[in-house]
Amino acid sequence: xxxxxKGAVAAGLLLLVAGCSSVYRNHGYxxxxxxxxxxxxxxxxxxTVAQAIGTxxxxxxxxxxxxxxxxxxxxxxxxxxxxxxxxxVVAISFTPAGTVENIERFGLRExxxxxxxxxxxxxxxxxxxxxxxxxGNIGNFEAGNFVD
Numbered sequence: 001x002x003x004x005x006k007g008a009v010a011a012g013l014l015l016l017v018a019g020c021s022s023v024y025r026n027h028g029y030x031x032x033x034x035x036x037x038x039x040x041x042x043x044x045x046x047x048t049v050a051q052a053i054g055t056x057x058x059x060x061x062x063x064x065x066x067x068x069x070x071x072x073x074x075x076x077x078x079x080x081x082x083x084x085x086x087x088x089v090v091a092i093s094f095t096p097a098g099t100v101e102n103i104e105r106f107g108l109r110e111x112x113x114x115x116x117x118x119x120x121x122x123x124x125x126x127x128x129x130x131x132x133x134x135x136g137n138i139g140n141f142e143a144g145n146f147v148d
Contacts, residue, residue, distance in 0.1 A: 020078050028071040029054070030088050036103055039092075044100045049092060056092075066093035066102075 031053040038052050049067070056067035073086040086108060093102045 022075050022077045025074045025076070025082070026071065027074065028069070030069045030071040030090050030105075033105075036090070036105075039100060039103060041100050041103060045098050046094060049100065066091050068092075 035053045039049060044052070046067075053069075056069050069090040069092075071088050072084055074082040075085050076082040088108075089106045091102070091104045091106065092100060095101045
């Protein structure tokens, strides 16, 4: 009987420890640098980009806007709500003629948007209001905002 009790206690402790480990989930898709290296700024079009790295998870607000590939990593520990621990965005903008104008990679460092890499045309880098909005909403939601 004592052996059975010790075995049950050990199994219970093992389940308790296993239940308290963090669970990680990835959402979205961001192409790797090797795939982005095959794209040529000023040469490739929307069709060739779609063939090389796939279609984006979201596009710019206007029909001629850029393509945005977004990937997030979440951690959930025990009963706590999932927490976003990393987000990466690849933004590909196009000229009015439909060729690739800029390829940029953004990430989060200490809660701030950071440009990780850029490949641009001769023109200056455009402002990316969509990305600022996307990253700016992290942690700004409260349940009281949605319930009267």
